[in-house]
Amino acid sequence: MKTIHKIFSKITLLIFLVAFIFLGCEREISGEAVVASFSSTADVFIDSPVGMGSDFYFPYAGSKLTAWSVDENEAYQGTASMRFDVPNEDDSNGNYAGAIFRIEGAGRDLSQYDALTFWVKASQGVTIGEFGFGEDFLENKFRATIQNTSVGTSWQKVIIPLPDASRLTEERGMFRYAAGTQATNGFGYTFWIDELKFEKLGTIAQPRPSISNGEDVTVNTFIGVKINIDNLNQTFNLGNGQDITITTAPSYFTFTSTDPSVASVNSSGVIEINAAGTAVVTASLNGVEAKGSLIINSLGSFSFPPTPTRNPDDVISIFSNHYTNTNVDFYNGYWQPYQTTESADFSVNDDDFLNYTNFNFVGIQFASPTINLTSLANLHFNMYIPNEVPSNFDFLVTVVDFGPDGVNGGTDDTRQQLFVRKTPSIVADSWMTFEFSLNGLTNRNNVGLLIFENINFSSLTNLYLDNIYFYN
Amino acid sequence: MNFINKNKSKLRLPLFAFAIVLFSSCENGETQTVTTKSELVWSDEFDTDGAPDSNKWTFDIGDGTAQGIPGWGNNELQYYTDRPENIVVQDGMLHITANKETFMGATYTSAKILTKGLYETKYGRFEARIKLPWGKGLWPAFWMLGDDADGTVTWPNIGEIDIMEYRGQQPTITHGSVHGPGYSGATPITKSYELTNDRFDTGFHIFGIEWGENYINYYVDDVLYNQITPADLPEGANWVFNSNQFYIILNMAVGGNFLENPDLNTVFPQTMIVDYVRVYK
Numbered sequence: 001m002k003t004i005h006k007i008f009s010k011i012t013l014l015i016f017l018v019a020f021i022f023l024g025c026e027r028e029i030s031g032e033a034v035v036a037s038f039s040s041t042a043d044v045f046i047d048s049p050v051g052m053g054s055d056f057y058f059p060y061a062g063s064k065l066t067a068w069s070v071d072e073n074e075a076y077q078g079t080a081s082m083r084f085d086v087p088n089e090d091d092s093n094g095n096y097a098g099a100i101f102r103i104e105g106a107g108r109d110l111s112q113y114d115a116l117t118f119w120v121k122a123s124q125g126v127t128i129g130e131f132g133f134g135e136d137f138l139e140n141k142f143r144a145t146i147q148n149t150s151v152g153t154s155w156q157k158v159i160i161p162l163p164d165a166s167r168l169t170e171e172r173g174m175f176r177y178a179a180g181t182q183a184t185n186g187f188g189y190t191f192w193i194d195e196l197k198f199e200k201l202g203t204i205a206q207p208r209p210s211i212s213n214g215e216d217v218t219v220n221t222f223i224g225v226k227i228n229i230d231n232l233n234q235t236f237n238l239g240n241g242q243d244i245t246i247t248t249a250p251s252y253f254t255f256t257s258t259d260p261s262v263a264s265v266n267s268s269g270v271i272e273i274n275a276a277g278t279a280v281v282t283a284s285l286n287g288v289e290a291k292g293s294l295i296i297n298s299l300g301s302f303s304f305p306p307t308p309t310r311n312p313d314d315v316i317s318i319f320s321n322h323y324t325n326t327n328v329d330f331y332n333g334y335w336q337p338y339q340t341t342e343s344a345d346f347s348v349n350d351d352d353f354l355n356y357t358n359f360n361f362v363g364i365q366f367a368s369p370t371i372n373l374t375s376l377a378n379l380h381f382n383m384y385i386p387n388e389v390p391s392n393f394d395f396l397v398t399v400v401d402f403g404p405d406g407v408n409g410g411t412d413d414t415r416q417q418l419f420v421r422k423t424p425s426i427v428a429d430s431w432m433t434f435e436f437s438l439n440g441l442t443n444r445n446n447v448g449l450l451i452f453e454n455i456n457f458s459s460l461t462n463l464y465l466d467n468i469y470f471y472n
Numbered sequence: 473m474n475f476i477n478k479n480k481s482k483l484r485l486p487l488f489a490f491a492i493v494l495f496s497s498c499e500n501g502e503t504q505t506v507t508t509k510s511e512l513v514w515s516d517e518f519d520t521d522g523a524p525d526s527n528k529w530t531f532d533i534g535d536g537t538a539q540g541i542p543g544w545g546n547n548e549l550q551y552y553t554d555r556p557e558n559i560v561v562q563d564g565m566l567h568i569t570a571n572k573e574t575f576m577g578a579t580y581t582s583a584k585i586l587t588k589g590l591y592e593t594k595y596g597r598f599e600a601r602i603k604l605p606w607g608k609g610l611w612p613a614f615w616m617l618g619d620d621a622d623g624t625v626t627w628p629n630i631g632e633i634d635i636m637e638y639r640g641q642q643p644t645i646t647h648g649s650v651h652g653p654g655y656s657g658a659t660p661i662t663k664s665y666e667l668t669n670d671r672f673d674t675g676f677h678i679f680g681i682e683w684g685e686n687y688i689n690y691y692v693d694d695v696l697y698n699q700i701t702p703a704d705l706p707e708g709a710n711w712v713f714n715s716n717q718f719y720i721i722l723n724m725a726v727g728g729n730f731l732e733n734p735d736l737n738t739v740f741p742q743t744m745i746v747d748y749v750r751v752y753k
Contacts, residue, residue, distance in 0.1 A: 202669030203644055206606055206739075237606060239671060241641035243737055 053104025064094030203239025367448030584723030599680030609734030610640030
């Protein structure tokens with residue numbers, strides 16, 4: 001620490017001298033000669049918030065706004081701690097607790113530290129979802145989070161290593177947390193945090209950054225598609241020998257593409273596809289090569305489905321950029337345990353597409369509220385099957401009316417099955433248009449669900465969908 | 473290294489030594505007298521690239537079966553080789569590397585070198601500058617064994633001085649021990665030393681002893697952290713460090729009784745890098 005201080009003061013002096021020389025002919029030394037440096041205060045909360053200003057607590061949307069307080073009856077050290085009252089899941093004022101602590105005013109220079117540390121205990125043994133820092137509700141550029149911290153009922157120290165301290169020269173996001181009741185059967189609890197501060201521990205070592213969860217992931221894609229690199233982590237070995245993994249914002253990484261003419265990547269980890277071909281995107285963090293990569297296989301120009309031409313007044317849209325979509329609960333319900341379908345939705349030139357991968361079946365629910373199709377007795381959708389159509393292709397679309405009770409299940413649901421059989425018109429790498437009458441669905445004033453599925457052991461695994469709508 | 477550690481740190485220094493240790497942490501205070509012997513009598517600076525100098529070092533090869541102690545007496549998992557993948561001098565340093573690979577029936581390979589028959593001595597200051605590996609199940613050591621008089625004297629009667637032993641899952645802690653008759657295996661005379669605000673796998677540290685008649689002093693860098701004397705031995709036990717000639721050993725074991733075996737989170741390969749080994753009288 002001393003060395004850093006010394007170097008810094010030398011730099012300051014040097015700049016001062018340079019400035020002095022440049023400004024030597026002026027009557028007085030300009031105030032600009034002083035290097036702008038940010039506070040390197042370590043403490044965030046000791047017995048009260050330190051250097052945070054008065055307006056620093058910003059809860060997340062949907063969380064209980066009053067979850068945080070200063071508790072003068074509990075402390076690990078000193079006279080007070082921070083108290084967090086996590087609400088029950090049915091609390092109408094917010095069903096979880098979560099917020100950022102953002103300095104009111106200029107950020108801090110944290111580059112001399114290697115960890116954010118604090119002491120924590122809870123009213124019962126719990127797993128707390130997220131602890132971290134670097135979120136400011138502005139760019140959230142240097143967000144860093146540890147997940148699922150096990151917290152007991154006696155004070156324990158938590159260490160969150162800084163993924164790369166040299167990036168944190170002007171940081172306002174001192175702390176963030178999110179705590180729900182998933183592990184407590186929906187019942188609330190309290191936890192306390194004390195002695196929240198940045199430290200130079202000197203025992204945090206062996207950085208092992210990763211992208212794409214450390215795997216080499218191949219993505220088949222098209223010109224114009226933008227892909228966010230995700231699953232970015234930094235892993236360290238702590239002084240006690242334990243590894244800890246930090247979910248790490250893209251801005252900590254330096255990204256590289258083997259062929260930017262095919263796929264370029266910006267500092268936020270967004271890949272843009274520019275041409276047909278192959279490129280591999282890799283990353284490093286503070287000079288350490290990250291494990292994992294994205295292998296971009298650009299198939300060239302994307303062919304768009306036919307632009308819908310029906311009058312919007314005659315349409316209720318579920319998924320289309322050409323109509324205003326009705327309220328959709330989810331495009332992939334992920335029904336466990338049998339569903340394997342994952343989503344890899346993408347956009348080309350701001351036109352959005354549903355992409356189901358590892359497909360077996362998937363549901364799209366729009367039951368808030370259900371829709372009345374009495375006068376709109378037809379379904380339209382476009383489907384694109386990349387690469388090839390499996391020889392055993394057999395596809396079923398089911399439209400479900402939830403009945404008078406308006407909910408999925410019960411005794412009043414009715415459904416219509418629409419079969420898409422393998423015919424010469426089912427082709428790969430081309431948009432197909434499907435239109436079905438729903439006249440077989442007698443009651444259709446509470447329609448809430450569409451199900452797409454493989455039947456008869458069909459092995460279709462990858463498909464794109466667009467322009468899913470009901471029409472007159 | 474037949475050493476099942478019980479993690480007991482016996483405080484064997486008289487009170488004044490504590491005072492010295494405390495002083496040593498003060499920047500401008502009195503400096504602790506760590507070593508007194510300064511005439512260099514033997515060293516390997518590892519300045520010549522390639523295999524270790526055969527005039528100074530010999531190898532132990534295998535898993536101990538040939539020596540009659542499979543797993544080297546500690547259920548260790550490695551097969552020692554003299555291949556450059558496991559041991560090589562380069563860039564002025566000795567590199568002993570543990571690899572995860574199937575080799576001669578073992579699942580790990582590593583290396584072990586000794587000065588046995590080439591340099592054996594009694595008393596002196598023995599030190600090495602080492603950067604240690606990390607991760608669960610890695611057990612590097614810098615240690616000494618007494619001569620066995622062509623097999624006529626057996627361990628622990630020959631005496632064992634462990635200058636540095638380390639568990640990869642405890643990257644801030646080193647252990648210094650002696651084994652002899654009545655204080656061997658699970659019950660050596662031992663003490664641990666923990667770095668503050670630092671670890672042994674991120675930089676080089678000096679591990680040493682100063683050994684004379686009826687004492688062995690243990691130090692790390694500029695901190696003397698223990699002295700072992702005959703008074704520390706169990707009642708009636710023999711001090712076997714005043715008569716025998718001892719040789720030097722460097723090795724990295726994988727798994728075994730001293731620590732847990734590696735798991736999926738242990739990163740391989742792992743290398744112990746030795747800048748030098750020096751002996752002063």
